[in-house]
Amino acid sequence: MQNAVLAKVPYGEEGCAEQHDSDLTAVIIDDCRPDLSLQRFALQANGRFKEIVEFNSPVRALEAFATKSLAADLILVDFRMPWMTGPEFILAYERLAASYKPTPHIVLLSAMPGAELKAYEINSRLLLAVCPKPVSLDTIETIVGKIQPDQ
Numbered sequence: 418m419q420n421a422v423l424a425k426v427p428y429g430e431e432g433c434a435e436q437h438d439s440d441l442t443a444v445i446i447d448d449c450r451p452d453l454s455l456q457r458f459a460l461q462a463n464g465r466f467k468e469i470v471e472f473n474s475p476v477r478a479l480e481a482f483a484t485k486s487l488a489a490d491l492i493l494v495d496f497r498m499p500w501m502t503g504p505e506f507i508l509a510y511e512r513l514a515a516s517y518k519p520t521p522h523i524v525l526l527s528a529m530p531g532a533e534l535k536a537y538e539i540n541s542r543l544l545l546a547v548c549p550k551p552v553s554l555d556t557i558e559t560i561v562g563k564i565q566p567d568q
Contacts, residue, residue, distance in 0.1 A: 441564065442468045442488060446478045446506065447495040447526070452550060456493055456526070459557040466491075474498075475506040482513050489521045490564060491545075493552070496527035503527070507541050514543065522564055526550045 443466045445456045453471050460469050470487060472478040475498055481487040492510070496503040503525045514521065522545040539547070545563060548556050 439465045439467065441466045441490040441561075442470070443491045443493065444470045444472065444478060444487065444489040445493045446472045446475050446498070446503075447493070448473050448498040449495070452495065452526075452552075456552050459552050459554050460493075462554055463557050463561050465561050474500055475503075475509075476500045479506065479509055479513065482510060491560070492521055492523045493526055494523060495550075496525055496529060504539050507539065507544060511541055511543060522560075524548055524560055526552060 443460050445453055445460070447453045447456065450473070453473070457469055457471060460466050470481075470489070472481070475494065478487075478492075482489075494503045494506050501509070507523055507525070510523070521543060523541065523543045524545050525539065525547045526549075527547065528550040546560060548560070
């Protein structure tokens with residue numbers, strides 16, 4: 418199942434928090450299955466997402482976005498992956514998403530030490546935050562609090 422959509426998780430799956438009046442969709446892009454599971458759990462626990470879509474390849478995620486068969490309010494993307502890095506994904510996605518409404522927010526996740534990560538300059542109008550892995554429930558709550566639907 419390499420390089421494929423791993424899962425689409427609609428709201429209502431067991432383990433979700435109470436439902437909010439929201440139509441938010443999240444996309445998780447990470448080549449590490451345990452990290453994908455942890456990120457999905459944190460988003461489900463937040464309760465504000467009607468759908469969570471997972472990819473283990475940034476290339477496949479870009480293909481889905483390019484066909485406009487997928488739209489997202491929030492994209493969580495890993496920094497280090499085979500095929501392309503998180504920053505490379507962000508640049509490629511920006512070229513695709515110039516006319517997308519709503520404009521998605523991207524969060525770059527990294528297990529790199531903070532000092533090493535600061536060496537990278539990532540200039541993107543879509544980049545909402547750079548956060549350490551593993552992602553916590555508090556981190557997701559803070560991120561989601563910054564998202565305004567139809568922005």
